[in-house]
Amino acid sequence: MNFAFPKGMLLGVSTASTQIEGGDVRSNWNDWYRRGRITDGTDPATGNDHWTQWQEDTALLARMGMQVYRFSVEWARLMPEEGKVNEAAVARYREELTALQEKGIRPLLTIHHFSNPMWFESKGAFTRRENLHHYLELVTLVVDHFGDLCSDYITINEPNVYATNSYFFGLWPPGETDFMHTLQVMENLAYCHIAAYRLIHKKRRAMGYTDTMVGCANHVRVFAPKDPQNPWHRTCARLTKWLFQDALTKAMTLGRFPLPLRNHWRIPPGEYTDFIGVNYYTRSTVSGIGDGVREGSPRNDLNWEIYPEGIVECTRELYALLPRPIWITENGTCDNDDRFRCRYLYEHLKALCECGLPVRRYYHWCFCDNFEWVEGNSAKFGLVFVDGESRRRTVKNSGHFYSEMIRRGGVDRELYEKYVAPQEYDVR
Numbered sequence: 011m012n013f014a015f016p017k018g019m020l021l022g023v024s025t026a027s028t029q030i031e032g033g034d035v036r037s038n039w040n041d042w043y044r045r046g047r048i049t050d051g052t053d054p055a056t057g058n059d060h061w062t063q064w065q066e067d068t069a070l071l072a073r074m075g076m077q078v079y080r081f082s083v084e085w086a087r088l089m090p091e092e093g094k095v096n097e098a099a100v101a102r103y104r105e106e107l108t109a110l111q112e113k114g115i116r117p118l119l120t121i122h123h124f125s126n127p128m129w130f131e132s133k134g135a136f137t138r139r140e141n142l143h144h145y146l147e148l149v150t151l152v153v154d155h156f157g158d159l160c161s162d163y164i165t166i167n168e169p170n171v172y173a174t175n176s177y178f179f180g181l182w183p184p185g186e187t188d189f190m191h192t193l194q195v196m197e198n199l200a201y202c203h204i205a206a207y208r209l210i211h212k213k214r215r216a217m218g219y220t221d222t223m224v225g226c227a228n229h230v231r232v233f234a235p236k237d238p239q240n241p242w243h244r245t246c247a248r249l250t251k252w253l254f255q256d257a258l259t260k261a262m263t264l265g266r267f268p269l270p271l272r273n274h275w276r277i278p279p280g281e282y283t284d285f286i287g288v289n290y291y292t293r294s295t296v297s298g299i300g301d302g303v304r305e306g307s308p309r310n311d312l313n314w315e316i317y318p319e320g321i322v323e324c325t326r327e328l329y330a331l332l333p334r335p336i337w338i339t340e341n342g343t344c345d346n347d348d349r350f351r352c353r354y355l356y357e358h359l360k361a362l363c364e365c366g367l368p369v370r371r372y373y374h375w376c377f378c379d380n381f382e383w384v385e386g387n388s389a390k391f392g393l394v395f396v397d398g399e400s401r402r403r404t405v406k407n408s409g410h411f412y413s414e415m416i417r418r419g420g421v422d423r424e425l426y427e428k429y430v431a432p433q434e435y436d437v438r
C-alpha cells in the first residue's frame with residue numbers, strides 16, 4: 011500500500027443546494043444572475059437539476075461506494091416568504107434523507123451555504139443583528155423536520171468567504187465593498203453559529219438523541235509571505251490570515267471574540283464545536299494587501315496553487331485550538347478536463363493519512379460538476395461530469411479512482427500506476 015485509510019475513517023463527497031439543485035427559488039443568487047453578474051452567463055436555475063434527479067444521484071452515490079454525503083438545504087426553497095414554510099420542499103428533503111439512510115450513506119446537512127432568500131437579503135441579511143432570529147428560525151425548521159433523519163450538522167459554510175466576497179470584494183451578492191459591514195457579518199455569523207450549536211443540541215436532546223454532531227465548515231488557507239525575509243510581507247501575511255480566518259474561527263469555536271470582532275451578546279467562552287470542519291483548497295502568497303500566487307508553483311484551472319502539505323498545516327492549527335475529531339468537509343480542485351484530479355486526490359489524502367491527526371472523515375468537493383458561484387458552470391470541480399444539454403451524468407476517471415480507493419481501503423501500487431503516475435500538474 012502507498013497509503014491506507016485509518017480504521018473507521020469515512021469517505022464521501024460534498025455538494026451545496028444552489029450549486030446543484032437548479033430552479034428559480036428567488037434567492038440572492040437567482041437575483042445575481044438576473045443582474046448579469048455571473049461571468050459565463052450560467053443561470054443557477056438551470057443548475058444540474060439535482061432537485062428532480064435526486065433519486066438517480068443518490069443511486070449513483072451508492073454505486074460509487076460513498077459512505078458519507080454532505081449537502082445543504084436551500085433556505086429560499088424551504089421558506090419562500092417570510093414566516094411561510096414550503097411543506098412540499100420539506101417532504102422532498104425528507105425523502106432524500108431517507109433514501110440516503112436506506113443506502114447506508116450517512117448524511118451531513120449544511121444549514122446555510124452562501125445563499126439567502128431575497129426577502130432576507132432585502133432586509134440587509136446578516137449585516138443587522140435584528141435579522142439574526144430569521145436564521146435561527148431556519149435552524150429550528152431544519153431540526154424539527156429532519157432531526158429524526160440526520161444527526162450531523164454544519165451550521166454555516168465558510169462564514170469568512172461569504173463575508174469577504176459579499177461585503178469586502180463586492181464579487182458576490184449584495185456586491186458591497188464595506189470593511190465595517192464585513193466585520194459585522196463575521197461577528198453576526200459567529201453568534202449565529204454558537205446559537206445554532208446550542209439550539210440543535212437542545213432540540214435533538216429533547217427528541218431523545220445523544221449522537222448529535224454540530225460544527226462549522228471553516229475555510230482555511232495557508233498564508234505565506236512571498237519573501238520570508240521581508241518584514242512587510244511577513245506582517246501582511248499575518249494580518250491577512252488573522253482578519254480572514256483566525257479571529258473568526260476563534261470566535262466560533264471558543265466563543266472568544268478577539269479584536270477586531272466584538273461580542274455584543276456577552277457569549278461566555280466555551281467549546282462550540284463537536285468536530286473540526288476543514289475546507290481546504292490552496293495557499294496564498296502574500297506581498298501586500300490581497301492574495302498572490304507563488305511563481306513556479308503547480309496550479310489548477312482557476313490559477314490556485316496546489317499545495318497538499320497545506321491541508322495538514324491548516325488542520326493542525328485548528329486542532330490545536332480545540333482537539334476534536336477532524337472532518338475534512340471540503341477539498342478538491344478545478345480541473346476542467348480531469349487531467350490532474352487523481353494526483354490532487356492522492357497527494358491530499360496521503361498527507362492526511364500520514365499526519366498523525368485524528369482525521370475521521372473526508373468529503374471531496376465536489377460530487378459532480380456544478381454552478382461555481384460567479385464562475386458559473388465553467389469551473390469544473392466534479393468527480394462526475396454533467397452534460398450541459400441532457401444533464402446526463404458520467405463518472406470521470408477521477409471518480410473511478412476515488413471509488414476504487416474507498417473499496418480497497420487506500421491506494422496500492424496498482425492504483426497508483428494506473429491513475430496517479432500518468433498525471434502531472436501545470437506549473438506556472
Ligand code: BGC
Nearest residue numbers: 026167168171229340375382
Ligand atoms: C465553497 C464551495 C465552492 C468551492 C470551490 C468553497 O469555498 O464552499 O461552495 O464551490 O469552495 O470554490
